[in-house]
Amino acid sequence: MKHLKRNWPLHLMLVPSLIFLIVFSLVPMGGIVMAFQNYKPFLGFTKSAWVGLDNFRALFERQDSIEVIWNTLIISGLKIIFNLLAPFTFALLLNEVRKAFFKRFVQTLVYLPHFLSWVILGGILLDVLSTDGGFVNQILTSLFGIKPIFFLGDNNWFRFTVIVSDVWKEFGFGTIVFLAALANVNPSLYEAAEIDGASRWKQTLHITIPSMLPIAVVVGTLALGNILNAGFDQIFNLYNPLVYQKGDIIDTFVYRTAILNGEMGLGTAIGLFKSVISMVLILVSYRLAYKLANYRIF
């Protein structure tokens, strides 16, 4: 109570985000009832028919639902790993660059793709990765003599293409987070190491990387909560019937059922299913983060 009296301006500043949370996150949670209804927008929650677990049954009765869930987990799992490793490494390398101008320049350059939408990138990738005179395949053919690879239409390559293009798009953003962490490392640690005669590599290994680990764990933990979101915009703009087997994910599946076919109930059921799993994953990763990096998010 004494705290509150002294810190009331801080609490006041919390109010807007609390209201935001209530209005946009807590109240709409009532909509979860749709998952148990044959929801019709004009009948509303009160008049739509209750169907129990039918929507969930429909989800798991589909012959491909396991395949779709696996696709989601694999694509998104690999994305999480590489979206952690790539910016981590890149930030380390960039940190060693002496010229501030060059560092900033590169930092901005790799950050740029983050602002492009997948609709645009989808069109660009279609041309760049084309087997018919696409830029990438031309290089592969002329330099290595490889037969053109059908990156977007071959089940063996589609996930690879999706993950590489996603990492390319997003690693600049992650780099900034890690660079910020690097800026926070206490310089006296490096001074002490230098006096002890540690080489640049030893310093990286024993000072830089350990100081970055907590933030890496946090980023990884937060990402785990999203493991069932494998990136709708990206997949939707890149996939096609040839790669359904390896590329169809929960979100594209929800899009087709809930939005295209207007099956709100089924859509909500899948959303709820996703949320529950994500919730479990967040709790698990929170425990892990606490154990491994002694980091508490809340």
Place this chain on the structure above:
Amino acid sequence: MKAYTKKLTALAFSMVMVSALFTGCSDDKGATEAAKTASTNTGNVYKEKYDPPVTISTVWGVDPELKFKNGENIENNVATKWAKDTLGIDIKSLWSVTDTNNAFATKLRLSMASGQQMPDVVTVGDAQLAQDLIDSGMFQDAGALFDKYASDTWKKAMAQDPNVWNTYMRDGKRMGIPVLDYAYNHDYILWIRQDWLDKLGLAAPKTIDELEKVMEAFKNNNPDGLKPEDVIPLSIGFKTTMNTWMGDPSWIFGAYGTIPQQWNKGADGKLEYGSINPAMKQGLVKLNEWYNKGFIPKEAALWDENKTSEPAVAGKAGILPGPYWMSGWPLSDTVKNVKSAVWKPIALPTGPDGKAGRHGTQFTNGVTLISTQMEHPEAFFTYQNYMFKNLADSQPGGVFDNGLFKGYDYDMDASGKALRYEDIPGGYVNSIRYLLVRDGARIPDAQMKALLNLADGKEATTRLEKEVKLNYGLDTPAAAKVLMSQEGIAYPNLYTGPTTTTMKSKMDYLNKIENQSLNEIIYGKQPADSFDKFVESWKSSGGDQITKEVNDWYSQLNTK
């Protein structure tokens, strides 16, 4: 089960009534007379002009492309003024929204769900929204009103395809008035590079075999000197569907006797899903062959409609399948890239048994719903009857002879000659879109008739003839003629009912395995015989159940 039978009977009965009415009415006057007698029951009187004015409230989803001039907007413009002055009808807008990203549907759903005042009349294009609105119970039996008040012109237009009502039937009642559109808009013909044919000394292909020879020559002996790997003899794509509005391969299957991804009438008179017809296999084998020979784009599975037009416009494609209006867009841009390019329309080639087939177009584009709360429903019919008489069926010397509103969608030069759209002072605006019902009023076969008249060398006399002559691509009349030379081969999707129970839970999965199997066969990843396996699993995974539901619906329509 009992209620179900009851519905069935009611539906059947109403169909009899409809057909009786279509044949029963003789002329406009008769309809009005009938309306007058009928109206004494409801207390409302159908009039040509209302004094004092009556109000029709509505809501608008404004096409972002729609322009306004003279400081007008959708709620207050030349069309609303006209309605008040000429018909004594006050068009009151409850709200309007620029219709991007489905904003109109969203706003309508929200405002209805939150119990706001609903419009007397609303026209919606989104099929799902229409079904939901009808299910809300806020709209009345529009069919009954239509029978009572609609003019003969309108009724005749509606009777051109009795199937137009099917989508909006509920318990035998016609809950919405279909918005008629011009027919054949998405029916296919082939557009071919005539200059290539001429240089090669080839005739236009009439059969699939001849088509192959032409594609072979286009590719390996290209008249423009393009390298074989740069030529796409036949530009098609099927990223999401094999049955769409431009650049799809449905007509190839048509040559063997089926149209994929829609419901066709089978040999036994029942509806069958086109993609599981055995004829599909032959078409797939052909497409696989063409894929291997490089006749179709290597990445056809990744291409959507617009992408198929890119190589055509770039001058690299020899043939592009699509509707008759394509000489205007996109093909007119080709000459910017290749000066010598000449596109000509040709009829669809026939298969080994002399068959040809294309997907047909529905005659409707949305539906108009009438609220149960509407005070003067007859006023809506006054408005639309006027439009059907003077706009849809405009005759030389009529009120809308040159267009709808002078200085908006048409204008004249000093000598009284109509100006092309780009020459209208202050710019052309599509004021037909200001009208209560999208596109005002259209008689399905009118545009095609007008085009055929022009193709036969007739002078443009009616409004429609003048309009298509002025503003469509130069080859459009010729293309329309080509299209109509094969009138009997159009197969519209015969299932236009609401989504059935099993469709809701299974259709997406079935579409998915279908797209996957068909694509894999075309790409040679699976042998052609895997088609039989696909048909098996399609049937067992819910397809048989859906076929049954679809046929239940279909048989109800036909028990007259």
